[in-house]
Structure formats: C-alpha cells, structure tokens
Amino acid sequence: MPITVHACTSLENQDLARQIEQLYQTSHEFCSGEHALKQLKDALLLTTTLYIAKFNDQVVAVIWCTRHSRSFKLHYVVVDPLYRGRGVADRLVSEVCRFESLAVPSAEFITGCPVIQRILTKIKPNVNI
Helix, strand or coil, X not given: CCCEEEEECCCCCHHHHHHHHXXXXXXXXXXXXXXXXXXXXXXXXXXXXXXXXEECCEEEEEEEEEEECCEEEEEEEEECHHHCCCCHHHHHHHHHHHHHHHHCCCCEEEECCXXXXXXXXXXXXXXXX
C-alpha cells in the first residue's frame, strides 16, 4: 500500500483539520475529535510536529512528535479503522524516526504509549520508555 508521510506544523488547511478531527473520533485518548484538534493546535504552536500518513490524498494515520532538545516523544498515534492491521502505524513511526534523525543525527526517541513502544523496539532496539 503506497503510503506517503508528511510533516505538518499548522492546521490552517480546513480540509486537513476536518480529516484529522474525524480520525481522532476513533481514538480512545481524547474525549472527542474536537478536543484532540484543540490540543493539537495548541501543541503545534510550541515544539510539536504532526506527521500525517496519506493514502490517495486521504489522511489514514497521524502521530504527534514533540521535541525536547535531542529527544523526540512520539505520542497520540491513531490509524483509521479501515487501515488498521496493515502496517500503517509501523511505516508512520519508521518515517518519523528517519525524518527526525536526518535533522538531529543523535536523536533519541521516547515512547508515548505501548503501541509506539512495540513499533520502536522493532526499528530502534535502544528506546527510552
């Protein structure tokens, strides 16, 4: 499945914001997609980058990457229910690590949940928890 991964530092595009809000409706980490979107907009003003996985211009997964000096916390991953079990989260986390390691070669990645921890331990054996 040809997934493309993009970094996003703002949600000015209303269609993108709507897709992300709908995606977070399926997540258990926030009380609603609207709540997730509000927190995400606030986080993007600080040190967070949103990484988006798209399939045919449709957002199918997202993950937050918050930078703390040389370390990056990966958290709030969500995959569209129609695309779960297809390796989308694995690909997304792997691409985020690749992108951030290009910018900070000695980058350390910190997990934000057990799902991300499982993925990171496959691609980066020495991960902080």
